[in-house]
Amino acid sequence: MMDPAVVIDVARLRKTFGPVTAIEDLSFTVHAGEIFGLLGPNGAGKSTTLRILITVLPPSAGTATVLGHDVVTEADTVRSLIGYVPQERAVDRFLTGREHLELLGGLYHLSRTETQARIAELLKLVDLEEHADRVAKTYSGGMKRKLDIACGLLPNPKIVFLDEPTLGLDVQSRLRIWDYIRRLREQGITIVMTTNYLEEADQLCDRLAIIDGGTIRVIGSPLELKTGLGGDSLALTIKDHETEKLPRLRDGVMALPLVRDVRINPTGLDVLVESPEKSLPAVIEVAQRLDCSLDGIEYHRPRLDDVFVAHTGHGLRGGTPDAAEE
Amino acid sequence: MTFQHYKQEVLALTMRWVRRLSREKFSMLFTLVQPMLFWLIFFGSLFQRAANIQILDAPNYMSFLAGGVVVMTVLNNGLAGGVDLLFDKENGFLERMMSTPIHRSSVILSRYLFVMAITGMQILVILSIAFVFGVRLETGLPGIAVILAIGMLFGVGLTAISMGIAFSVKSHGDFFSLLGFLSLPMIFLSSALVPLSAMPGWMQVVAMVNPMTWVIDAVRPLIITGWDAAIPQVALAFLILAIFDAVCLYGGAKAFRRAIG
Ligand SMILES: Nc1ncnc2c1ncn2[C@@H]1O[C@H](COP(=O)(O)OP(=O)(O)OP(=O)(O)O)[C@@H](O)[C@H]1O
Ligand SMILES: [Mg+2]
Numbered sequence: 360m361m362d363p364a365v366v367i368d369v370a371r372l373r374k375t376f377g378p379v380t381a382i383e384d385l386s387f388t389v390h391a392g393e394i395f396g397l398l399g400p401n402g403a404g405k406s407t408t409l410r411i412l413i414t415v416l417p418p419s420a421g422t423a424t425v426l427g428h429d430v431v432t433e434a435d436t437v438r439s440l441i442g443y444v445p446q447e448r449a450v451d452r453f454l455t456g457r458e459h460l461e462l463l464g465g466l467y468h469l470s471r472t473e474t475q476a477r478i479a480e481l482l483k484l485v486d487l488e489e490h491a492d493r494v495a496k497t498y499s500g501g502m503k504r505k506l507d508i509a510c511g512l513l514p515n516p517k518i519v520f521l522d523e524p525t526l527g528l529d530v531q532s533r534l535r536i537w538d539y540i541r542r543l544r545e546q547g548i549t550i551v552m553t554t555n556y557l558e559e560a561d562q563l564c565d566r567l568a569i570i571d572g573g574t575i576r577v578i579g580s581p582l583e584l585k586t587g588l589g590g591d592s593l594a595l596t597i598k599d600h601e602t603e604k605l606p607r608l609r610d611g612v613m614a615l616p617l618v619r620d621v622r623i624n625p626t627g628l629d630v631l632v633e634s635p636e637k638s639l640p641a642v643i644e645v646a647q648r649l650d651c652s653l654d655g656i657e658y659h660r661p662r663l664d665d666v667f668v669a670h671t672g673h674g675l676r677g678g679t680p681d682a683a684e685e
Numbered sequence: 686m687t688f689q690h691y692k693q694e695v696l697a698l699t700m701r702w703v704r705r706l707s708r709e710k711f712s713m714l715f716t717l718v719q720p721m722l723f724w725l726i727f728f729g730s731l732f733q734r735a736a737n738i739q740i741l742d743a744p745n746y747m748s749f750l751a752g753g754v755v756v757m758t759v760l761n762n763g764l765a766g767g768v769d770l771l772f773d774k775e776n777g778f779l780e781r782m783m784s785t786p787i788h789r790s791s792v793i794l795s796r797y798l799f800v801m802a803i804t805g806m807q808i809l810v811i812l813s814i815a816f817v818f819g820v821r822l823e824t825g826l827p828g829i830a831v832i833l834a835i836g837m838l839f840g841v842g843l844t845a846i847s848m849g850i851a852f853s854v855k856s857h858g859d860f861f862s863l864l865g866f867l868s869l870p871m872i873f874l875s876s877a878l879v880p881l882s883a884m885p886g887w888m889q890v891v892a893m894v895n896p897m898t899w900v901i902d903a904v905r906p907l908i909i910t911g912w913d914a915a916i917p918q919v920a921l922a923f924l925i926l927a928i929f930d931a932v933c934l935y936g937g938a939k940a941f942r943r944a945i946g
Contacts, residue, residue: 410780413784414784415780415783415784415945435786436786438784438785438786439786441784443781443784445777445780445781446777447776447777448777449776449777449778449780449781450778451701451705451778453704453705453708453709454701454704454705458701458704461697462697462698462700462701463785464697465693465694465696465697465698465700466694466697466698466782466785466786466787467785467786468690468693468694468786494708510781514785
């Protein structure tokens with residue numbers, strides 16, 4: 360059998376819609392109890408991947424298993440084990456929040472008492488108790504999103520799939536939803552989510568896959584991805600009239616033990632270092648010894664943006680024509 | 686998948702349609718009243734004098750028209766029955782339902798049950814109004830039961846067509862265009878408003894292959910003639926509807942499977 364810690368196994372997955380290739384050749388695994396993120400720009404194939412995993416879309420090629428069950432041949436079993444929160448606010452304007460949850464209780468074959476208990480619990484979790492008996496067309500966007508999340512959690516799933524859980528929400532609602540998601544992880548629920556917010560991926564995900572143009576560019580924890588870029592760096596700026604001293608300064612800095620690489624730029628040096636705390640004093644000392652007057656030193660820790668650019672060749676925004684919204 | 690589960694799903698989904706309707710009281714009233722007001726009363730009064738009673742083979746035009754209006758109501762409701770699922774498809778609600786462990790057919794069955802419950806009520810309203818205008822049902826209460834049964838059976842195929850279209854079209858604009866394109870000819874090229882004998886030859890031929898005609902020709906004698914004339918027509922209608930439903934269900938299921946996977 361497979362590694363027990365693997366709850367989702369995707370192998371060489373591909374999906375085409377006529378001439379459009381939505382996902383090219385995806386392979387990844389998701390581990391039990393983690394928050395796994397798919398990060399990518401609009402049209403990258405995130406929702407398509409999720410739809411295949413929740414069994415509503417058949418793959419064109421490749422396989423995927425959820426908790427050991429194939430999403431095509433054992434779709435019904437998979438459906439009974441997962442919860443899904445779609446990207447669109449998929450609510451029925453004419454039903455109240457409570458009625459949405461009651462409907463889903465019936466669709467997941469929960470008993471009446473079980474459904475009522477779950478509903479009470481979830482309304483509390485997402486702070487919708489007061490609004491539970493109003494029809495959804497009177498809800499704000501954030502309230503609809505919370506209802507969506509409650510709907511996804513109703514069956515008490517082992518794995519929850521969240522498609523862009525905070526798209527279009529204000530900062531406070533976003534933080535609150537991050538909080539719910541972390542609480543779910545504490546309860547041992549595995550979370551698979553998509554996002555095109557770097558910050559969200561960075562803060563929330565235990566591991567993430569950067570996906571672009573239907574292929575995975577890199578997978579790892581946010582920290583691994585960032586250190587994979589070469590770790591921290593120092594940017595030295597030297598006084599204008601002393602730029603001719605740069606080659607000598609470079610050689611001096613390069614000789615230091617904690618320095619990995621040094622590059623000259625028009626105003627100074629970019630220094631890749633292992634540990635900024637230890638290398639910083641040494642670098643300053645070399646500069647003084649070589650009689651270079653420094654204008655400033657900036658310390659730079661790579662952000663997920665840098666990771667994204669390094670692996671896709673473009674920024675998250677502006678990579679696709681429809682990325683202008685925001 | 687047990688029968689218990691299936692029943693639970695269908696019930697929950699049907700409740701959703703009922704709740705939605707109860708939120709739209711105005712629309713409910715309008716839906717119930719519209720066919721009899723527009724077709725039965727307006728048309729019935731408008732053509733009363735123009736119609737030739739000899740050709741109609743009925744005591745008056747209203748009693749001739751009643752059977753046609755009953756079947757038209759089934760037609761319109763059946764053909765429009767898929768539209769809510771189309772909206773569900775467009776806004777993602779269908780996908781949410783499809784991600785749950787339900788039997789794929791329960792969404793469709795719930796919609797059929799709901800639409801046909803409404804249609805049944807409308808048929809009763811139409812027959813009551815006709816009664817007020819002096820139309821006496823020759824076959825009495827058992828006749829009403831047979832009319833309802835024919836209507837429900839016709840509704841199966843129509844709802845299947847409607848859902849087939851809903852799952853195939855790109856947008857609801859297309860859906861409504863196609864609906865208009867289908868429903869008016871089906872009404873006018875049938876015996877709903879005039880008997881076949883009063884139609885030009887080519888129209889008679891078209892009307893003969895229109896299932897509407899056969900259904901109306903079974904309902905009408907139940908209202909205006911009596912059991913002797915009705916029974917052979919009703920038997921024929923059941924046979925034709927069995928074929929019609931089988932074809933529509935096959936096509937509808939194909940469209941559904943293509944859209945849902
Ligand atoms: N049903 C469909 N028919 C045709 N093309 C589709 C369909 N669904 C998705 N696509 C195409 O597949 C590609 C990937 O779409 P997908 O929705 O998976 O992107 P995404 O990463 O979720 O983007 P977003 O951030 O905008 O939600 C896009 O080019 C899209 O146009
Ligand atoms: Mg998406």
